[in-house]
Amino acid sequence: MNDEQLLRYSRHILLPQLGIEGQEKLRAAHALIVGAGGLGSPAALYLASGGIGTLTLCDHDAVDLTNLQRQIVHRVDSIGTPKAESARRTLATINPEVKVNTVIERVAGARLESLVSGADVVLDCSDNFATRHALNRACVAHRKPLVSGASVRFDGQIAVFDLRDPRAPCYHCLFPESGENEDMRCAVMGVFAPLVGVIGAMQAAEALKLVAGIGETLSGRLLLFDALTMEWRTVRLARDPACTMCGQRNQA
Numbered sequence: 001m002n003d004e005q006l007l008r009y010s011r012h013i014l015l016p017q018l019g020i021e022g023q024e025k026l027r028a029a030h031a032l033i034v035g036a037g038g039l040g041s042p043a044a045l046y047l048a049s050g051g052i053g054t055l056t057l058c059d060h061d062a063v064d065l066t067n068l069q070r071q072i073v074h075r076v077d078s079i080g081t082p083k084a085e086s087a088r089r090t091l092a093t094i095n096p097e098v099k100v101n102t103v104i105e106r107v108a109g110a111r112l113e114s115l116v117s118g119a120d121v122v123l124d125c126s127d128n129f130a131t132r133h134a135l136n137r138a139c140v141a142h143r144k145p146l147v148s149g150a151s152v153r154f155d156g157q158i159a160v161f162d163l164r165d166p167r168a169p170c171y172h173c174l175f176p177e178s179g180e181n182e183d184m185r186c187a188v189m190g191v192f193a194p195l196v197g198v199i200g201a202m203q204a205a206e207a208l209k210l211v212a213g214i215g216e217t218l219s220g221r222l223l224l225f226d227a228l229t230m231e232w233r234t235v236r237l238a239r240d241p242a243c244t245m246c247g248q249r250n251q252a
């Protein structure tokens with residue numbers, strides 16, 4: 001690290017759990033963020049400011065005036081611009097050292113598989129079950145840690161599925177693809193602005209811990225947050241041996 005990098009990351013380097021070695025691990029790491037909206041904004045801002053080396057941002061959508069209430073990586077002059085590109089511009093003004101790749105499409109299939117296989121950690125900042133299950137499927141197949149967040153109204157949740165560990169549950173163990181889970185879009189239900197900041201920042205924290213290999217992650221735990229009462233609940237997650245997504249992986 002050069003002098004400027006030592007200064008930029010000095011408050012991380014002061015942390016004994018991270019230090020220069022941990023900061024180098026962040027710099028060597030590649031995070032994939034799917035969704036550059038409410039959750040993806042704080043997640044991308046903290047990963048970039050914190051010194052992740054490479055960030056791939058996926059979002060097919062463009063910035064709209066209704067996004068600016070909570071999607072803090074976007075600016076008024078980005079309205080109409082693809083969200084991934086708008087986020088890339090903001091991140092460059094904070095930390096130009098981070099390499100930011102943008103994918104302006106609704107990713108699925110082989111494209112998603114290839115993006116997941118190239119990442120060290122995957123952040124699900126999407127807003128629909130189809131994308132959540134597709135991401136989980138790719139993370140199970142490529143054994144990548146998945147940091148999953150969701151927020152609607154005043155309710156948030158976050159969990160880590162560390163699929164490098166064969167004993168860890170996957171997203172599908174928790175939410176089987178039954179078709180009963182209906183998408184609860186912010187566009188219809190509304191969402192409290194700082195809620196996505198709380199959950200997205202925690203996703204960044206878990207992603208940085210996973211790549212630096214420090215602390216205890218949320219693997220096997222689901223945290224549920226009620227912003228109206230400021231109460232957190234922890235639900236312990238166990239792997240479902242009959243899970244059609246990760247069950248076969250473990251028999252192989």
Ligand SMILES: [Zn+2]
Pocket residue numbers: 169170171172173174240243244245246247
């Ligand atoms: Zn599973």
